[in-house]
Amino acid sequence: MFELLSFGPNGWGGQLLAGAAMTVAVSLSSFLLGLVFGSAGAAAKLSHNIVLNGIAEVYTTVVRGVPELLVIYLLFFGGGSMAMALGRVFGYDGYVELNAFTIGVLSVGLISGAYSTEVIRGAVQAVHFGQIEAARACGMSRWLILRRILVPQTMRYALPGLGNVWQLTLKDTALISVTALAEIMRVAHVAAGSTRQPFLFYTTAAVLYLVLTTVSTAAFERAERHANRGVRRA
């Protein structure tokens, strides 16, 4: 039975590992895209512009209140026409098709971004206003305050929350398998179908996910310890 998992010509080991690498690639790209969306969303929520507030509020409410699978279907079936509409705005009339990787990263990034928005907003608000005032009193420009005062502390406060978002993102990428992208779940599904050993392959997939989540939990713990090295504990 276990030769099915080997790396030989009859084994699925190589493909499963490639699937794990694909899962990591999609997760990392989506998480980073989510950080971009999240920073923009947090900035919009904290701005005093009513329109920006509204847009960010609708974004986080809708994406966090609607099943992930539905968001993925939206981009899977409608991503191409959205990209073409966007192309037309910039004067490109040709046909656009998005590949499965792009669709996966866009949809999971969108979901990840909605959760990151709340984490980053909370972290920014956790920085004491007195520090911003002090920086202003030192004559720092807005940009310098952002770079030297706000961002370094925000990153420290946001780290635990972002760790949770990362776990969510990692697990959400399993849903991308409906678009036939060859990540862990998809490889396991194909292997289970062709060998008629679904239990073996889905258990292997579960173990691969457990390894990924355990390793990343440890990594985030280390990062937190590193970020908090200057903070004295009571």
Next chain:
Amino acid sequence: MNWELMWDSVPTLLGGVPVTLELVGLALLFGALVAFGTALLRLSGNPVAERLMAAYVFVFRGTPLLVQIFLIYYGLGQFEAVRSTFLWTFLREPFWCAILALTLNTGAYTSEILRGAILSVPQGQIEAARACGMSRTLLFRRIVMPVAIRQMLPAYGNEVILMVKASSLASTITLLEITGIARKIIAQTFAVFEIFIVAGSIYLLLNFIASRLIRYAEWRMTPYLRARG
């Protein structure tokens, strides 16, 4: 935008609401029982039970729900031993497989919420109850559980919303709940945005109602926080 198609899809998609509600309701009910048992065993002081339950929580929180659903639906049927028992009458139905996966999943998450809540009950209250001569079960029933349930409600509200969303994964094993029906209509008509808006609104409405219910329960359970009128 095809308004007519959008309007016509409303009753069809609403037809999936009962299945979604059944999935969520049954999973939450069974999940609460699993969570209760798991949390108690994790705090029981028995090292074997504690390890086992910790492993259960670790596995179900560390893997995607989709893997759990596929493992139960496709994986268990592989064994002759499973197919020959009475369990097979349930496990060959995608509906009960989805319920089982959702139950075990929410049970793991909820047990952690409940465990935290039980641990957060102030020690002084437990001491006071002991001083009044309450037995262990009476103390648990009258002091620990009411305080813990009140404490866990906000976090449990999030879990309920996560369950409403998670029930959409049942569509991957052929169940026609809201997302399953939405996918079917999209494949037939290619009206992606129209269907997304209708189906998404239904989910948002369900989640809104769920969060209101939880908030109402919280309000009912914290009369001492309200100003006396």
